[in-house]
Amino acid sequence: MSWDPEDESFWGWSNAQQGRVTMEHEFGHVFGLNHSEGFDIMRASTPQPIAGGNTSEPYPDDANGVRATYGGSSTNLFASAQKFSGGAIQASDAPNTINVCVGSQISVTVTIGNNGTLSTSNVGFRVFLNNGPNSYSGGWNMFTGTATNPAGSYLTQTLSMTIPNVPKGFYWILWQIDTGNSVSEYNESDNTVHSAMNVQVGC
Amino acid sequence: MKAIQAIALLPLAIGGCSANAAPELNSSVGSTVVVITGAQRTYSSVFPVELKAMYGDKPSLQVSVQGSSGTESWSLVAWPALDQATTGNLTANVVGLGIGDGLGTLTQRLPDGSVNTQFSGKMTVSVSPGRVAGEVATLPASGNASFSGVLTVSCWVPVSVLGAAATAGGSITPTGIGAPEPLVEDTALATASCGWLRSLRAK
Numbered sequence: 001m002s003w004d005p006e007d008e009s010f011w012g013w014s015n016a017q018q019g020r021v022t023m024e025h026e027f028g029h030v031f032g033l034n035h036s037e038g039f040d041i042m043r044a045s046t047p048q049p050i051a052g053g054n055t056s057e058p059y060p061d062d063a064n065g066v067r068a069t070y071g072g073s074s075t076n077l078f079a080s081a082q083k084f085s086g087g088a089i090q091a092s093d094a095p096n097t098i099n100v101c102v103g104s105q106i107s108v109t110v111t112i113g114n115n116g117t118l119s120t121s122n123v124g125f126r127v128f129l130n131n132g133p134n135s136y137s138g139g140w141n142m143f144t145g146t147a148t149n150p151a152g153s154y155l156t157q158t159l160s161m162t163i164p165n166v167p168k169g170f171y172w173i174l175w176q177i178d179t180g181n182s183v184s185e186y187n188e189s190d191n192t193v194h195s196a197m198n199v200q201v202g203c
Numbered sequence: 204m205k206a207i208q209a210i211a212l213l214p215l216a217i218g219g220c221s222a223n224a225a226p227e228l229n230s231s232v233g234s235t236v237v238v239i240t241g242a243q244r245t246y247s248s249v250f251p252v253e254l255k256a257m258y259g260d261k262p263s264l265q266v267s268v269q270g271s272s273g274t275e276s277w278s279l280v281a282w283p284a285l286d287q288a289t290t291g292n293l294t295a296n297v298v299g300l301g302i303g304d305g306l307g308t309l310t311q312r313l314p315d316g317s318v319n320t321q322f323s324g325k326m327t328v329s330v331s332p333g334r335v336a337g338e339v340a341t342l343p344a345s346g347n348a349s350f351s352g353v354l355t356v357s358c359w360v361p362v363s364v365l366g367a368a369a370t371a372g373g374s375i376t377p378t379g380i381g382a383p384e385p386l387v388e389d390t391a392l393a394t395a396s397c398g399w400l401r402s403l404r405a406k
Binding site: 047083085086088090091093094095096097098099100101104105106107110112113114125143144145146147148149150153154155156157158159160170197198200202203 | 249250251253257259260261263265267268269276278279280298299300301302308310318320355356357359362371372373374375376377378379382383385386387388390
């Protein structure tokens with residue numbers, strides 16, 4: 001049995017085929033979890049969250065629930081381009097293209113979290129522009145900082161930043177947790193995600 | 204074997220979990236909550252129109268609307284002047300370049316993947332509790348549209364305004380002195396800045 005990323009049509013905004021998240025949700029029931037209406041795979045209402053790389057996974061409350069029943073420990077940070085707001089999962093920023101100049105101030109809403117059992121602190125974090133949705137390395141930083149993520153928690157924040165000195169063109173906005181790869185995680189592929197929002201730098 | 208597995212799993216993937224005959228995941232398909240009637244086609248969205256107030260260093264208001272026809276998409280992001288906020292009527296000039304108070308950007312993605320953002324015109328939007336209706340008139344006229352549907356509101360304030368409650372999920376600390384403080388959502392609209400938005404939440 002395989003679940004392909006193509007099953008996820010969230011970025012087509014239709015949620016027509018949330019195949020993988022549905023299967024993970026059902027396995028959550030197999031493991032004894034009930035519904036929980038938060039930033040969880042165990043939401044009864046769609047859509048469920050998707051993390052970095054456009055994949056789905058157990059989120060902090062899901063993971064805490066399974067561990068409460070079966071025990072175990074793990075370490076994992078994740079990035080998501082979604083938020084839990086008004087009782088629903090939504091794109092953290094709407095899927096729009098904004099036309100900006102070098103030096104323009106923009107706001108980007110990011111979600112990062114820790115679905116492991118080890119709290120992390122002062123881990124590298126950045127928001128950057130790059131040429132493709134999956135261009136996870138390099139790029140042009142717009143925001144750099146550090147993140148502190150208690151075990152089994154997540155946060156959504158809106159950050160203010162300046163468009164850096166990039167050539168004119170169309171760019172994707174991405175963010176990355178654990179930029180220095182200082183945390184050994186069970187899933188290293190969910191640390192970077194792209195926003196639904198793009199920028200067109202025209203001057 | 205693969206086909207048999209696929210057939211066996213199909214009802215689960217489509218119907219989601221179910222304590223009784225009614226599928227709880229609503230066939231994993233989000234309901235259309237916004238309809239955009241464009242010059243040439245109709246777009247729909249499972250995501251509500253969002254009115255987002257941000258009380259950072261420079262307070263701003265943002266409206267975002269987006270929809271897809273299946274092959275094309277239409278999206279608008281605009282920053283009406285904050286002093287229009289309590290009037291229920293929001294306006295912005297649609298421009299091909301630039302962001303800021305009183306401006307907006309319209310984006311059309313065409314079936315071939317190309318993006319057109321070169322529109323100029325005007326957006327008018329009226330908001331009421333949980334509902335929104337609006338119109339965009341542009342040149343070229345291919346951007347013209349009217350829309351109506353569900354409205355969600357969110358309000359974002361500096362972390363320090365909400366205090367400890369805002370940092371339970373962790374924190375992001377910008378590098379550099381004088382970097383703007385990250386904003387967090389005042390989900391209860393309990394702060395002095397955000398209280399006016401309570402009247403726009405769905406009853």
